Amino acid sequence: MSDKAASSDPTSVIVKDTEIYKYICPSLLPSCPTSSICPYKFHEVTPYKWEVIDTTTPLSQDDGKLLEKQYSNPDLNVGSLSKFSLDFTTMTITSSEDDSFPLGTKIMRKSTPTRNICPDEVNASGWTWYWQRDDIAVNWSEMEVKGGGNETCPFQYLEQNYQNCKSNGNPDDDFERKFTIFGAKRQEYRVSLDFNKMELSMAGDPEKYQVKRRPDTFNRFNWVTFGDLDPDGNFRFPITARELESYFISGAKNFSINKFSVNLDTREFIDARKMPAKMVRIRREAFKSGQLLELENSYPSTWYAMPKSRIFVTFNVPKFTQEFDMVEKKVYPLEIMSLRRIQNPASYKSYLRIKERMEWEASCVEGVTLEEKWLFHGTKDVNIKLICETNFDPTLSGSANGATHGRGTYFTNVVATARGYSNLTSSRVFLCRVLVGRKILGERGKFPPFALCGPVTMVDNLDNPTVFVNPRIHSFLPEYIVEFPPGR
Structure with missing residues (x-):
C-alpha cells in the first residue's frame, strides 16, 4: 500500500505504510488468499479482536463478542464479563473476579480499517458518533453531520476528520474542528468538536456536550414510514431500507424512483402514483445494541435485528437474493411486484x-x-x-x-x-x-x-x-x- 499524500481536503484519509500493521486484514479468515504474504499483520475470523495486554491469559471468542456488543452500545461506559469489568474510556480492568486479570490491566481492541480508509471492503469497520442531546428523551443520540466543501459522503464526515487528526500527529491543542449538525426537527447547529477531549460546544451556549465514538458492529438501522401502513393496510414505501440507507450514506439529498420523489433532508417522499400526489413522512431508526432483540440463535438467519418495543416489523426482501428466488419459484409464472418478510x-x-x-x-x-x-x-x-x-x-x-x-x-x-x-x-x-x-x-x-x-x-x-x-x-x-x- 502506498502512502497517500497529505491533502487539505478533509475527506481524504491519510494512511501510511507503517499504520497498516494496526489493522486486521479486512478479507478475514479463511478468505484471505495470501495470508502468508498479506501486508496486514493480523488475521482473524471477525472484524474485531479484544486482547489482554501483558498477560498470558487470552480472552475467548465469546468473551470478545460480548465485549464488542457492550462497546457498541453508547449507553454503556463499563463492559462486564464473568471474570472482570472493563472501563471503556480508559480500557482498563476496574474490578476482577479472576487473579489472571488483575486490576489496572489494559485491554486492547483491534479492528479492520475504517470504511473511510477501505470504502470497498465489505468487512471494513464502521463507527457511529453520538452526543448527549437535551431535546430528546434518550441519553445518547446518533450525531448526524451536515458535510461541508466537496466531500461525497457527509455521513462519514466526522470520522474522516477524526482519522486525519490522529494520522497527522496533531498536538493536543489542534484537535478542534467545526461542523454543522442536525438536532430535533432537522434544525441545524454550528458546533465545535474537540476530538481530544471528545466534547462538543455551541456558539452562545456555555455547556459542553459529551461525545462518544463507538463501533456499529452490532447496531442496526431501519427506514420506516410513520405508521408503517396506511389505514387500508397498504405499504407505502417504494424501496428497501438497505437501498435507502445506501442513498443516505452516499450523501444523496433528493432522488426519484418508481414515481416516488424522496427528500432525505426533510425526511419525506411524494407518492405520485395517483393524483393528487401524497406526501408521506419517513424516519430513520438506528437501534443500539441494548435495544435490539437478539436473533442469532433462535430465529431464522434471514431475519434482521429489530427493536424490542415492536410487536412485528416488516422488511422488503431485495430481488436477486436466495430468499426472493425461493418465493419467486413458488408463484411462477406470476410476477412479484414487491416482497416483504x-x-x-x-x-x-x-x-x-x-x-x-x-x-x-x-x-x-x-x-x-x-x-x-x-x-x-x-x-x-x-x-x-x-x-x-x-x-x-x-x-x-x-x-x-x-x-x-x-x-x-x-x-x-x-x-x-x-x-x-x-x-x-x-x-x-x-x-x-x-x-x-x-x-x-x-x-x-x-x-x-x-x-x-x-x-x-x-x-x-x-x-x-x-x-x-x-x-x-x-x-x-x-x-x-x-x-x-x-x-x-
Whole structure:
C-alpha cells in the first residue's frame, strides 16, 4: 500500500505504510488468499479482536463478542464479563473476579480499517458518533453531520476528520474542528468538536456536550414510514431500507424512483402514483445494541435485528437474493411486484411450540405424519396489519367462503386462488408455513371429529388437495406478504 499524500481536503484519509500493521486484514479468515504474504499483520475470523495486554491469559471468542456488543452500545461506559469489568474510556480492568486479570490491566481492541480508509471492503469497520442531546428523551443520540466543501459522503464526515487528526500527529491543542449538525426537527447547529477531549460546544451556549465514538458492529438501522401502513393496510414505501440507507450514506439529498420523489433532508417522499400526489413522512431508526432483540440463535438467519418495543416489523426482501428466488419459484409464472418478510417473534415462538407438540402427537399415532408446507392465504388489505400482529384467528377464517370445507384457517397451494380473495387494486397474499397432519375431507361449517387422534387437516380432495384448513391456532405462520401487479 502506498502512502497517500497529505491533502487539505478533509475527506481524504491519510494512511501510511507503517499504520497498516494496526489493522486486521479486512478479507478475514479463511478468505484471505495470501495470508502468508498479506501486508496486514493480523488475521482473524471477525472484524474485531479484544486482547489482554501483558498477560498470558487470552480472552475467548465469546468473551470478545460480548465485549464488542457492550462497546457498541453508547449507553454503556463499563463492559462486564464473568471474570472482570472493563472501563471503556480508559480500557482498563476496574474490578476482577479472576487473579489472571488483575486490576489496572489494559485491554486492547483491534479492528479492520475504517470504511473511510477501505470504502470497498465489505468487512471494513464502521463507527457511529453520538452526543448527549437535551431535546430528546434518550441519553445518547446518533450525531448526524451536515458535510461541508466537496466531500461525497457527509455521513462519514466526522470520522474522516477524526482519522486525519490522529494520522497527522496533531498536538493536543489542534484537535478542534467545526461542523454543522442536525438536532430535533432537522434544525441545524454550528458546533465545535474537540476530538481530544471528545466534547462538543455551541456558539452562545456555555455547556459542553459529551461525545462518544463507538463501533456499529452490532447496531442496526431501519427506514420506516410513520405508521408503517396506511389505514387500508397498504405499504407505502417504494424501496428497501438497505437501498435507502445506501442513498443516505452516499450523501444523496433528493432522488426519484418508481414515481416516488424522496427528500432525505426533510425526511419525506411524494407518492405520485395517483393524483393528487401524497406526501408521506419517513424516519430513520438506528437501534443500539441494548435495544435490539437478539436473533442469532433462535430465529431464522434471514431475519434482521429489530427493536424490542415492536410487536412485528416488516422488511422488503431485495430481488436477486436466495430468499426472493425461493418465493419467486413458488408463484411462477406470476410476477412479484414487491416482497416483504414479516418478523413477529411471539408468533414465531408460538408456531415452534405448536410444531413440537404436533410432532409428538403424530408420533403417537401409527401411520400419521406431520408435514410443513408453504401455502398461500388471500385476504383484504384491511386485515393485513392485524394478521401480522396476532396471526390468523381460526374462529374467523373461512367466513369469505362460508367455511365450505370446515371451520379453521384456510390455505391453498394455488396462488391464483388466494389472489381471488385479495383486493383487485393491490393483489397481496400471504405466503405461510403450515403444519399439515392427517388429511380428512372437510364438512361445511364443522370442526374435525373429536375422536380422531393426532394432528388433523381438512382438505377439499384427498388425492390432490388444493385447499387446506387448519382448526388449531398457531399451526401456521405468515412469513411473507407477496404483492402482485393489480388485476387478476
